[in-house]
Amino acid sequence: MLGIGGGIFLIPIxxxxxxxxxxxxxxxxxxxxxxxxxxxxxxxxxEGLVNINLGVFLEFFSVIGAITGAIIAFYLDATIIEIVFxxxxxxxxxxxWRTADADSRVQLEQTxxxxxxxxxxKFYDERSGRVIEYDVKHVPRGAGASFAAGNLSGxxxxxxxxxxxxxxxxxxxxxxxxxxxxxxxMIGVTAVASALVxxxxxxxxxxxxxxxxxxxxxxxxxxxxxxxxxxxNTLRMVFAVTIAIIAVLMLLxxxxxWP
Amino acid sequence: xxxxxxxxxxxxxxxxxxxxxxxxxxxxxxxxxxxVILISGTQQTLDDQSSLEQLSNAIVSLSPExxxxxxxxxxxxxxxxxxxxxxxxxxxxxxxxxMLFTILSFVTILITFxxxxxxx
Numbered sequence: 570m571l572g573i574g575g576g577i578f579l580i581p582i583x584x585x586x587x588x589x590x591x592x593x594x595x596x597x598x599x600x601x602x603x604x605x606x607x608x609x610x611x612x613x614x615x616e617g618l619v620n621i622n623l624g625v626f627l628e629f630f631s632v633i634g635a636i637t638g639a640i641i642a643f644y645l646d647a648t649i650i651e652i653v654f655x656x657x658x659x660x661x662x663x664x665x666w667r668t669a670d671a672d673s674r675v676q677l678e679q680t681x682x683x684x685x686x687x688x689x690x691k692f693y694d695e696r697s698g699r700v701i702e703y704d705v706k707h708v709p710r711g712a713g714a715s716f717a718a719g720n721l722s723g724x725x726x727x728x729x730x731x732x733x734x735x736x737x738x739x740x741x742x743x744x745x746x747x748x749x750x751x752x753x754x755m756i757g758v759t760a761v762a763s764a765l766v767x768x769x770x771x772x773x774x775x776x777x778x779x780x781x782x783x784x785x786x787x788x789x790x791x792x793x794x795x796x797x798x799x800x801x802n803t804l805r806m807v808f809a810v811t812i813a814i815i816a817v818l819m820l821l822x823x824x825x826x827w828p
Numbered sequence: 829x830x831x832x833x834x835x836x837x838x839x840x841x842x843x844x845x846x847x848x849x850x851x852x853x854x855x856x857x858x859x860x861x862x863x864v865i866l867i868s869g870t871q872q873t874l875d876d877q878s879s880l881e882q883l884s885n886a887i888v889s890l891s892p893e894x895x896x897x898x899x900x901x902x903x904x905x906x907x908x909x910x911x912x913x914x915x916x917x918x919x920x921x922x923x924x925x926x927m928l929f930t931i932l933s934f935v936t937i938l939i940t941f942x943x944x945x946x947x948x
Contacts, residue, residue: 600903604854607847607906614844621839622926625914629929629936636940687925757907762937764904769944775896776865779858782903786855 579781580654580726581815589777591650592642595726596772599764601785602728606757608789613750616692620747623688623705624754630712631719631729631759638723639763643770645724651823654725658816661731665809668735692747706742714740715755723763728756839917846913850906857899864892908934 579601583594613619642650688705705711714736718729730752737748767773886894887901911934918927 600900603903603906604851607851607903607910611844611848611851614840614847617837617840619840621843621914622923625918625926625933626929629933632933632936636936758911758933758937761904761907762940765937765941766944768900768904769941773900775893775900776862778900779862779896782858782899783855783862786851 578812578815579785581819583777583781584651585818587777589774590772592767592772593774593777595642595650596764596767597774597777597781598726599722599728599760599767600778601781602760603757603764604782604785605789606728606753606755606760608786609753609793610750610757612793613753616750618692618746618750619754620688620690620705620743620751621754623690623743624751626688626708627711627715627733627751628755628758630715631722631733631755632762634716634719634721635723635729635759635762636719636766638720639766640723642724648823650725651819655816655819655823657721657725657731658812658819662809662813662816664735665812668739690747692744694744694746701744701747703742703744703747707740711736711741719759719762722756722759723766726763726767729759730756839914839921842917843910843913846909847906850902850909854899854903854906857895857902861892861895861899864895868892908937911937 579598580591580594583589583597584591589597610619614621686705686708688708689703690705691700691702693699694701714732715729718732718736721732722729733752733755734745734748737743737751738745741748743751884897887897888894911930915927915930915934918924918930
């Protein structure tokens with residue numbers, strides 16, 4: 570529902586809850602992100618929410634970033650990776666808490682008369698009962714954000730949606746539903762780029778991957794059908810608080826004060 | 829003259845079916861593999877790691893780990909299949925820019941994978 574792959578929860582659960590090595594957890598996360606992405610994106614594509622052209626364009630930069638991040642990750646200490654990940658969680662928590670009215674701001678800005686880009690698109694919004702047309706702004710900045718999202722994916726084993734969604738929504742002026750859907754569409758390709766690097770280096774635990782993937786699939790199916798009925802503001806706040814708590818636990822673990 | 833709206837709808841329809849089919853196949857393989865492991869009582873720890881070579885051997889021998897390996901292979905291939913499909917669709921839509929970026933993504937991923945394999 571939020572355009573992220575779930576690695577943001579899965580990695581702390583595997584490392585804190587099961588004592589799994591962070592790199593094995595990252596590899597597991599990346600594979601299960603592909604499950605999340607493919608499941609969610611299939612539904613979003615069916616509803617016409619995905620900006621396919623924009624997604625394909627941005628995911629190239631994500632792929633480059635992911636490969637770079639995955640290579641760097643092998644030379645970094647696990648503690649450093651955990652600290653970076655905790656920092657990302659804090660950023661995401663603050664951002665989710667503060668973006669309750671992001672969609673309203675985006676729709677107010679769509680009345681400008683700038684020339685349409687090649688990524689202009691539209692979708693039918695079931696909730697409001699109308700067709701939402703939008704254009705895409707600041708494409709080069711979005712490409713840079715996608716590279717950063719990919720880098721993060723390769724470094725800590727998340728999908729990059731936590732960077733993609735805010736950059737598409739706030740910088741590029743894309744309505745939240747389209748940003749989330751397009752991010753779902755992209756993160757599978759982003760994840761596979763770094764997943765192949767991790768897997769070819771032997772960080773693969775098949776049983777963990779299988780068990781996590783089954784759970785993730787069920788969750789993604791339920792999420793795409795049930796969560797749209799929940800108020801976005803409420804969900805954002807719960808999400809922000811939850812990942813803030815996880816960030817604190819990760820920092821405690823990195824500092825050796827948590828097993 | 830190609831109707832771009834109609835083509836996008838057609839693209840979405842083809843892509844979602846492919847994505848969903850691949851996910852279903854891989855999840856079924858995961859479920860099958862775990863059920864067989866549980867029934868057979870094979871000694872496995874949660875974080876037993878496998879190299880690509882070990883997983884390939886397991887797939888060939890159709891062991892429970894091999895069934896899980898097939899699921900991993902299918903799900904990891906899904907984005908690549910999606911990229912290939914998008915390339916074909918953008919070619920039929922005569923959208924050269926999108927076709928170019930799709931091919932670049934696909935080739936970059938493959939080259940990286942091959943380099944990593946040869947580094948082992």
